[in-house]
Amino acid sequence: MKPLHFQIDAESGEARAGVLTTRRGQIETPVFMPVGTAGTVKGIRFEPLESELDAKIILANTYHLWLRPGIDVIRAAGGLHRFIGWNRALLTDSGGFQVWSLGALRKITEEGTEFRSHLDGSLRFLSPEVSMEVQAALGSDIVMVFDECAPGQASHEQTEHSMNLTARWATRSREAFNRLQAEGADTGRVEVEGLSGAQALFGIVQGAGHLDLRRNSLEQTVNIGFDGYAIGGLSVGEDKSLMFEVIEDITPRMPKDAPRYLMGVGTPEDLIEAVARGVDMFDCVLPTRNGRTGQAFTSRGKLNVKNAQWTNDTRPLDETCGCSVCRRHSRAYLRHLFTSGEMLASILLTHHNLAFFLDTMRGVRQAIRSGDFPKFRREFTERLEASGE
Numbered sequence: 001m002k003p004l005h006f007q008i009d010a011e012s013g014e015a016r017a018g019v020l021t022t023r024r025g026q027i028e029t030p031v032f033m034p035v036g037t038a039g040t041v042k043g044i045r046f047e048p049l050e051s052e053l054d055a056k057i058i059l060a061n062t063y064h065l066w067l068r069p070g071i072d073v074i075r076a077a078g079g080l081h082r083f084i085g086w087n088r089a090l091l092t093d094s095g096g097f098q099v100w101s102l103g104a105l106r107k108i109t110e111e112g113t114e115f116r117s118h119l120d121g122s123l124r125f126l127s128p129e130v131s132m133e134v135q136a137a138l139g140s141d142i143v144m145v146f147d148e149c150a151p152g153q154a155s156h157e158q159t160e161h162s163m164n165l166t167a168r169w170a171t172r173s174r175e176a177f178n179r180l181q182a183e184g185a186d187t188g189r190v191e192v193e194g195l196s197g198a199q200a201l202f203g204i205v206q207g208a209g210h211l212d213l214r215r216n217s218l219e220q221t222v223n224i225g226f227d228g229y230a231i232g233g234l235s236v237g238e239d240k241s242l243m244f245e246v247i248e249d250i251t252p253r254m255p256k257d258a259p260r261y262l263m264g265v266g267t268p269e270d271l272i273e274a275v276a277r278g279v280d281m282f283d284c285v286l287p288t289r290n291g292r293t294g295q296a297f298t299s300r301g302k303l304n305v306k307n308a309q310w311t312n313d314t315r316p317l318d319e320t321c322g323c324s325v326c327r328r329h330s331r332a333y334l335r336h337l338f339t340s341g342e343m344l345a346s347i348l349l350t351h352h353n354l355a356f357f358l359d360t361m362r363g364v365r366q367a368i369r370s371g372d373f374p375k376f377r378r379e380f381t382e383r384l385e386a387s388g389e
């Protein structure tokens with residue numbers, strides 16, 4: 001039996017709408033996963049995330065949780081779900097991207113990556129085996145392989161070297177993962193009818209902006225065999241047109257019957273454009289991070305709540321948004337909260353932004369199912385363009 005079940009119910013061009021069944025519930029796709037870096041989606045409690053926003057899955061970062069509080073604490077608490085009080089699905093990244101973004105503070109060898117902790121400067125070592133051990137201790141429902149990410153502007157030779165290292169690390173991740181499952185190291189195991197109850201493991205396609213390397217990486221990753229496939233190393237500073245060129249080339253070559261996950265992307269319009277090219281899953285810090293700095297995502301583009309022009313504006317952030325923040329509060333009030341340094345400002349903006357991302361994806365799914373996705377996509381873009389974004 002498999003750890004996941006993925007069923008596609010409707011298609012529109014390359015876009016697909018379906019249901020991903022995990023050991024912790026069903027997730028309608030395409031799906032946006034809010035990012036819960038350190039075991040918290042910053043600025044929002046789990047209650048509204050579950051009840052009003054109805055997020056079915058969130059992401060947590062292996063790197064951050066491994067350094068603090070550490071896996072002994074999380075293991076002793078009975079795994080990450082119990083530790084943080086979230087019983088729906090969890091996806092954990094491998095730590096590879098965080099270590100990669102440390103830049104000069106890390107050293108990469110065949111064995112793994114040596115780096116200095118951003119918390120206390122201590123020397124740490126992360127490898128496929130360590131990442132799989134940490135993710136088993138966290139007990140997430142979807143585990144990511146440990147990969148290496150070439151910089152967006154890397155040469156063909158540099159990228160090829162990095163991509164092949166990722167493939168060798170993917171093999172080692174798969175072997176370590178299988179061993180840990182057999183040993184019962186997974187703290188999140190549950191018995192579910194029709195599924196194995198084990199963690200699922202996703203592979204990651206790398207290769208930066210080089211299409212031949214992307215295809216090669218995909219072939220090597222599929223040959224190893226995973227429950228889902230991610231496209232990594234995009235949205236790291238390359239042009240948007242290159243990002244979509246890579247997605248457009250790679251997704252139609254990915255296994256049709258497995259979920260496709262575009263890592264770390266993006267704005268609402270990026271999500272819609274990637275869905276149109278066949279992507280099923282997304283995560284991004286934008287709605288939460290920008291919420292904390294006073295930026296709202298709306299159907300008419302981005303809105304900076306700090307601007308003086310909202311001082312007496314009694315309209316909600318987005319007149320077409322039905323979230324509890326837009327139903328109750330005005331732009332004038334939100335601006336007042338921000339300029340006063342009130343913590344509620346970040347909380348309310350984060351709530352609205354997540355509602356906007358999750359509602360957009362709900363609209364995407366409905367449009368694919370009803371055959372209206374091309375119209376939905378066109379109207380979404382036209383609204384943004386009309387507002388000058």
Ligand SMILES: [Zn+2]
Pocket residue numbers: 317318321322323324325326327352353355356
């Ligand atoms: Zn709203």
